[in-house]
Amino acid sequence: MKILVAVKRVIDYNVQIRVKEDGSGIVTENVKMSTNPPDDNAIEEAVKIKEAGKATEVIAITVGEEKSQETVRKALAVGADRGIHVKAEGIIEPLAVSKILQKIVEKEKPDLVFMGKQAIDDDCNQTGQMLSALLDWPQATFASKIDVKDGKLEVTREIDEGLETIEVNTPAIVTCDLRLNEPRYASLPNIMKAKKKPIEQINASDLGVDITSKIQQIKVEEPPKRQAGIKVSSVAELVQKLKNEAKVI
Template identity: 60%
Template sequence: MKILVPVKRVVDYNVKVRVKPDQTGVDLANVKMSMNPFCEIAVEEAIRLKEKGVAEEIVVVSIGPAQAQETIRTALAMGADRGIHVTTDATVEPLAVAKILKGVVEAESPELVLLGKQAIDDDSNATGQMLAALMGWPQATFASEVEKTDTGFNVTREIDGGLQTLAIPAPAIITTDLRLNEPRYASLPNIMKAKRKPIDAKTPDDFGVDITPRLEVVKVSEPPKREAGVKVETVAELVDKLKNEAGVI
């Protein structure tokens, strides 16, 4: 079985994001970038399926500027077999990403597309669902456990009422949630080996996809600063503040 894992280069989750002075976007100058945490979980799950003997090959694909090759190399160092880099310096919206991934899926013919449920930069949570719709494949989102069966996959997902288990046939698309696994760190020998693993270069034009943005960013601003809390001496004082100052009761 071949597994395709899309990965995205985003601002590292430990970095405090700053808005540009002109409010046109987020300042990325001299900011540490890394693999999207949910994508990292998807890569780890694909590697675990390979270690169980379920998968034979793991292909990672990333869409973005030249620096996105670093993200692909990270996935290769973790244990993926080869990479595909779709090069573009433009901002690519989820629908365009899904259309590009559709072209990659048709070229690679994987049995499973395993991707993070969302990226921490735009929080769109849409690419996996859009790809499933374009391909006409079954999907299971927010997976907390994935098990291979004779005909497909059993996917356990967390819902408001507890846990739900879905049985879906292959080929399928699964998006990963936080509690699926704990991603491994790449060892130094594997980092060196990753430099020799192949990365195929592509462009959106190779898949006939127009990546012109459909959305316009009007303004980006920081959330308002929270006011410091206060201590009250009695319940009556608390009720008074909630009623007359906060206006919530």
């Protein structure tokens, strides 16, 4: 069984992002970048499945500019076998990413495709579902537990009401929740070994898919600062205001 894992390079979750003054986007120059956190869970799960003898190969793939390769390299350092970097500049919308992944899936023929459930930059939460639509594969989204069975996966999904368990036949797409596992650290010797693992580079333009943006970003701004309200003089007044003015209790 072959598992393809899609990873994305995003601004590190600890970095306080800054909106560009001209409203054209977010400042990314000289900002610490990292792998999108739930993508780390996706890699970890794939590697665990391989370690359990249920998969033969884990391939990490990313779509993005030259430096996105670092994300694939990190995946290789925690156990992926080889990498693919599809080179593309600028904002690539989830629909375009899923079309690119579709091409790679057709070529690599994996049994499973894993990825994080959502990227912490655009917060779209679309790519996995879109890819499964394009491939007409089952989709097990927001997975917090995966059991690999013969030709099938039993997946526990995090939903608003609690947990849902579904069974999907392979080939299938799984999008991973942060609760799925605890990603391992890349050890120093493994980082060195990862430097020798192959990363295939492909130009997005050579895949024959249209990746032009269909959504125009008109402006990006800071959220409006919340204004201070009023001070109340007593608990009774507070409760009365919550009941009759704010109508929240």
